[in-house]
Amino acid sequence: MGGRREFLQAGLAVSALPLVQSAFGHSGAPSLRESRARATAEALVALSVHKVIFDVNLPESRVFAREAAQIGLPALPFAGGDATDLWYHELDPLWRRQPLAIAGLTRFGPLFVLERLAWDRGMRVLYRAEQDHSPDQSVYSWVIGPRERA
Amino acid sequence: MALLPKDVSAADFSAALTKFETAIGQQWVFTRDEDVALYRDAYSPFWGEPDERLPSAAVAPDTVEQVQQIVRIANQHKIPLYPISTGKNLGYGGSAPNLSGSVVVDLKRMNRVLEVDDKRHFALVEPGVAYFDLYRHIQEKKLNVWIDCPDPGWGSPVGNSLDHGVGYTFGAFRDHFGSHCGMEVVLPNGEIMRTGMGALPGAKSWQEYRYGFGPSVDGLFSQGNFGIVTKMGFWLLPQPESYLSGIVTVPRRRDLIPLVEHVNYLEDSGLIGQPEYTSPLGGGLGGPPDRALAALLSKPQWPTDAELDGYAQQKGVGVWSVTLQFYGPAKTVQANWEYAKERMSQIPGAQFRDGERYRFPLSPEEAAKVPHKVALGIPNMAIFMIGARSPLNPTPQDGHLWFAPVIPRTGEAIFEAQEAMSKVYREVGVNVGGPLQLPQTWHPRTFVMLVGFPLSRSDPQINKRSREAFERVAQVAAEHGWGEYRSPPAFADLIAGLYSYNNHALRRFAETLKDAVDPNGIIAAGRGGVWPRHLRGSKA
Numbered sequence: 001m002g003g004r005r006e007f008l009q010a011g012l013a014v015s016a017l018p019l020v021q022s023a024f025g026h027s028g029a030p031s032l033r034e035s036r037a038r039a040t041a042e043a044l045v046a047l048s049v050h051k052v053i054f055d056v057n058l059p060e061s062r063v064f065a066r067e068a069a070q071i072g073l074p075a076l077p078f079a080g081g082d083a084t085d086l087w088y089h090e091l092d093p094l095w096r097r098q099p100l101a102i103a104g105l106t107r108f109g110p111l112f113v114l115e116r117l118a119w120d121r122g123m124r125v126l127y128r129a130e131q132d133h134s135p136d137q138s139v140y141s142w143v144i145g146p147r148e149r150a
Numbered sequence: 151m152a153l154l155p156k157d158v159s160a161a162d163f164s165a166a167l168t169k170f171e172t173a174i175g176q177q178w179v180f181t182r183d184e185d186v187a188l189y190r191d192a193y194s195p196f197w198g199e200p201d202e203r204l205p206s207a208a209v210a211p212d213t214v215e216q217v218q219q220i221v222r223i224a225n226q227h228k229i230p231l232y233p234i235s236t237g238k239n240l241g242y243g244g245s246a247p248n249l250s251g252s253v254v255v256d257l258k259r260m261n262r263v264l265e266v267d268d269k270r271h272f273a274l275v276e277p278g279v280a281y282f283d284l285y286r287h288i289q290e291k292k293l294n295v296w297i298d299c300p301d302p303g304w305g306s307p308v309g310n311s312l313d314h315g316v317g318y319t320f321g322a323f324r325d326h327f328g329s330h331c332g333m334e335v336v337l338p339n340g341e342i343m344r345t346g347m348g349a350l351p352g353a354k355s356w357q358e359y360r361y362g363f364g365p366s367v368d369g370l371f372s373q374g375n376f377g378i379v380t381k382m383g384f385w386l387l388p389q390p391e392s393y394l395s396g397i398v399t400v401p402r403r404r405d406l407i408p409l410v411e412h413v414n415y416l417e418d419s420g421l422i423g424q425p426e427y428t429s430p431l432g433g434g435l436g437g438p439p440d441r442a443l444a445a446l447l448s449k450p451q452w453p454t455d456a457e458l459d460g461y462a463q464q465k466g467v468g469v470w471s472v473t474l475q476f477y478g479p480a481k482t483v484q485a486n487w488e489y490a491k492e493r494m495s496q497i498p499g500a501q502f503r504d505g506e507r508y509r510f511p512l513s514p515e516e517a518a519k520v521p522h523k524v525a526l527g528i529p530n531m532a533i534f535m536i537g538a539r540s541p542l543n544p545t546p547q548d549g550h551l552w553f554a555p556v557i558p559r560t561g562e563a564i565f566e567a568q569e570a571m572s573k574v575y576r577e578v579g580v581n582v583g584g585p586l587q588l589p590q591t592w593h594p595r596t597f598v599m600l601v602g603f604p605l606s607r608s609d610p611q612i613n614k615r616s617r618e619a620f621e622r623v624a625q626v627a628a629e630h631g632w633g634e635y636r637s638p639p640a641f642a643d644l645i646a647g648l649y650s651y652n653n654h655a656l657r658r659f660a661e662t663l664k665d666a667v668d669p670n671g672i673i674a675a676g677r678g679g680v681w682p683r684h685l686r687g688s689k690a
Binding site for chain 2: 081082083084085087088092109110112113115116117119120124147148
């Protein structure tokens with residue numbers, strides 16, 4: 001399983017770059033950007049990610065949602081870093097029905113909360129990487145999925 | 151497998167794990183590092199240091215019978231267990247055990263809401279039921295009751311109440327252990343016991359009459375280690391017709407004394423829910439920076455009352471405010487607010503302002519807009535946003551260590567507590583407001599002068615300083631007759647040691663019981679400062 005995890009981590013680590021860069025206008029050459037977008041898609045598909053979560057207040061997170069939409073993944077918005085509605089109305093009902101993987105690009109706080117709540121439903125963080133690119137906030141890309149996939 | 155329980159061989163531990171797997175299923179026995187790491191205390195004051203309390207493994211049973219099997223296996227192999235409901239009490243230990251090497255018994259899968267009665271106003275739940283789960287159950291079935299939940303609301307009624315957790319509505323409900331009624335417990339020998347009326351086979355009032363007959367033993371299982379609670383009943387607040395809040399502001403610092411007396415009267419008469427005290431001056435307690443006030447408060451000697459009163463007058467605000475919360479029929483809450491205004495007008499210069507007003511039930515859209523949701527029994531996690539990095543908070547801490555001393559419910563006691571403990575806070579650079587610090591009012595009959603010492607995952611010096619400050623201020627508090635109501639495992643022995651009346655008679659009594667009920671010392675060794683005989687003295 002280690003090889004699979006390494007592959008996914010590599011794929012997502014690469015994929016986070018174009019998301020961040022495009023959010024700040026450094027999206028690179030079109031061919032490079034396309035290849036990175038493909039890496040995003042491959043990684044998310046490999047993990048059978050069901051949905052992505054994005055913070056409407058984070059530009060890079062909004063880009064993440066748009067790119068996810070391009071590969072057919074629905075994006076769930078949430079505002080202000082409070083994960084209450086996301087948990088109560090979306091993820092808890094979802095995970096009670098089915099243990100499906102989700103990906104996100106959020107601040108630390110929501111990830112911290114979701115990791116612990118997810119564990120109560122048998123889910124765990126399969127991947128996380130800090131994208132510390134702004135002086136006043138740390139942003140993380142992450143995937144939460146069924147524990148047996150870790 | 152890096153960690154073994156104390157005095158347990160690798161062979162015995164391995165044999166126990168195999169039996170656990172047979173009993174509850176391999177997938178529910180967690181031994182991989184990345185799984186066990188989830189049971190670390192995310193706010194550990196010893197993060198990454200040798201003294202951090204760490205579990206060796208975790209098991210997640212689904213039924214009472216599985217809990218019994220786990221306990222029996224643990225007895226066979228002398229495996230220390232540490233039960234948690236959802237393990238969310240951050241700042242007080244989270245899911246980490248008092249004794250490193252313990253196997254966490256994670257009761258999250260036992261998450262069934264067994265009964266909610268909205269005519270007799272009670273619930274019976276399993277320990278893995280979170281406040282969110284109980285709230286959802288009530289909402290979906292449109293039941294005519296409220297829960298009282300802590301903030302954040304991601305924990306469980308069973309776990310929170312067993313740790314003496316608290317909430318935000320009426321006093322009878324926000325003391326969560328005080329509002330419990332009836333327990334089912336798996337004892338250290340694997341037997342099942344029911345308390346109160348539950349001891350009567352076929353009892354019809356297990357969740358309504360707490361005492362049953364004979365000695366009441368429920369308290370042994372709160373902050374205790376005499377069994378694993380597998381069911382628990384709670385009294386619920388009938389959904390009120392309406393809610394009204396009113397804000398009272400008084401102009402002078404010494405006005406806090408009569409203000410508290412009036413509020414005590416209103417609360418103890420059943421007219422209001424939780425009162426919430428604030429200072430319109432802010433005092434650096436989360437409000438926008440006020441340089442002039444900061445300069446006043448940072449003087450080597452605190453500002454005099456006259457100086458603070460003058461500053462408040464100059465700013466056109468009062469020194470103290472209290473928000474009163476009224477629940478009940480619309481006519482009644484309005485009448486109670488009018489009565490409160492009339493009564494508190496005895497304080498010269500007191501001013502009154504209407505606050506929020508709701509009629510129930512709220513629509514989901516209305517509920518989403520309520521600013522202080524827990525006051526209406528709506529669980530949420532917005533509190534985690536407070537510590538987020540922002541222009542006002544450029545270097546957020548990684549966690550906090552709650553210091554929670556109980557003081558008398560008077561203005562004089564608040565002033566004395568401010569004075570007595572401020573020196574320690576100043577030395578460690580924790581701003582609690584100095585002469586403007588106010589207590590938490592969760593407990594219906596006392597105040598808690600809560601302080602959160604900062605913790606870091608990257609700077610052990612911050613943690614060391616916070617631990618030292620905690621130990622010193624706990625000592626200072628005890629010298630004044632103030633004791634903590636709750637504590638992280640790392641400080642349980644310290645706090646229990648301060649409750650030392652008559653040569654520690656209370657602890658010695660608990661130890662005598664522990665030796666009789668749990669001779670192998672397998673349940674939550676060290677919880678509440680009570681250790682089994684073989685670990686007493688050596689501790690962890």
